[in-house]
Amino acid sequence: xxxxxxxxxxxxxxxxxxxxxxxxxxxxxxxxxxxxRQFPKQSLMLMATSNEGSKATYEQGVEKDKFLINHAxxxxxxxxxxxxxxxxxxxxxxxxxxxxxxxxxQGTRLTVV
Amino acid sequence: xxxxxxNSGPLSVPExxxxxxxxxxxxxxSQSFFWYRQYSGKSPELIMFIYSNGDKxxxxxTAQLNKASQYVSLLIxxxxxxxxxxxxxxVNWGEAGNMLTFGGGTRLMVxx
Numbered sequence: 001x002x003x004x005x006x007x008x009x010x011x012x013x014x015x016x017x018x019x020x021x022x023x024x025x026x027x028x029x030x031x032x033x034x035x036x037r038q039f040p041k042q043s044l045m046l047m048a049t050s051n052e053g054s055k056a057t058y059e060q061g062v063e064k065d066k067f068l069i070n071h072a073x074x075x076x077x078x079x080x081x082x083x084x085x086x087x088x089x090x091x092x093x094x095x096x097x098x099x100x101x102x103x104x105x106q107g108t109r110l111t112v113v
Numbered sequence: 114x115x116x117x118x119x120n121s122g123p124l125s126v127p128e129x130x131x132x133x134x135x136x137x138x139x140x141x142x143s144q145s146f147f148w149y150r151q152y153s154g155k156s157p158e159l160i161m162f163i164y165s166n167g168d169k170x171x172x173x174x175t176a177q178l179n180k181a182s183q184y185v186s187l188l189i190x191x192x193x194x195x196x197x198x199x200x201x202x203x204v205n206w207g208e209a210g211n212m213l214t215f216g217g218g219t220r221l222m223v224x225x
Contacts, residue, residue: 107156
């Protein structure tokens with residue numbers, strides 16, 4: 001079964017609204033989680049590294065005020081896309097590592113209309 | 114800039130054949146190597162990982178690592194149509210998780 005659970009799997013929102021995506025590690029603790037974005041026919045692009053109890057680390061070009069990350073517990077990280085616009089429509093995927101193995105959540109298909 | 118390169122494909126093989134997927138990486142200090150399979154619209158799932166030079170077999174899958182030549186490959190024996198997907202190579206440069214870098218992926222098509 002899944003070891004990393006991500007919700008929701010699909011969301012449609014209106015332009016200008018905010019959307020929260022949750023990522024949970026199910027049977028292990030993850031002090032660090034990772035958030036990726038994937039556009040159609042492209043590879044995964046790391047957006048940010050979520051650190052439990054401290055600020056997230058964002059990759060170059062990713063707006064921290066637009067993509068809010070909260071890692072309040074050892075099993076939960078959330079990504080909030082604020083003031084979403086159609087260009088934010090994408091497939092968002094979280095990742096947590098159990099030892100040396102990286103596991104991905106099921107992904108969230110975000111469509112902003 | 115650390116890079117992981119894969120041929121985007123598509124790689125087309127007939128059912129029952131061996132599919133060979135290749136990946137090269139730029140940094141000799143890389144420590145661990147992973148192959149993920151991603152079906153369209155789904156998130157990647159781990160197939161295999163390899164740390165040491167040589168071959169590692171798991172069922173129909175064999176990962177091959179050659180650190181001197183800086184390449185890692187994945188062989189799929191007796192390919193099935195259900196193997197049709199994008200295969201992502203990932204390389205971990207160090208112990209920190211955010212040093213895991215993905216290649217662009219190779220799309221594999223297995224034709225009945």
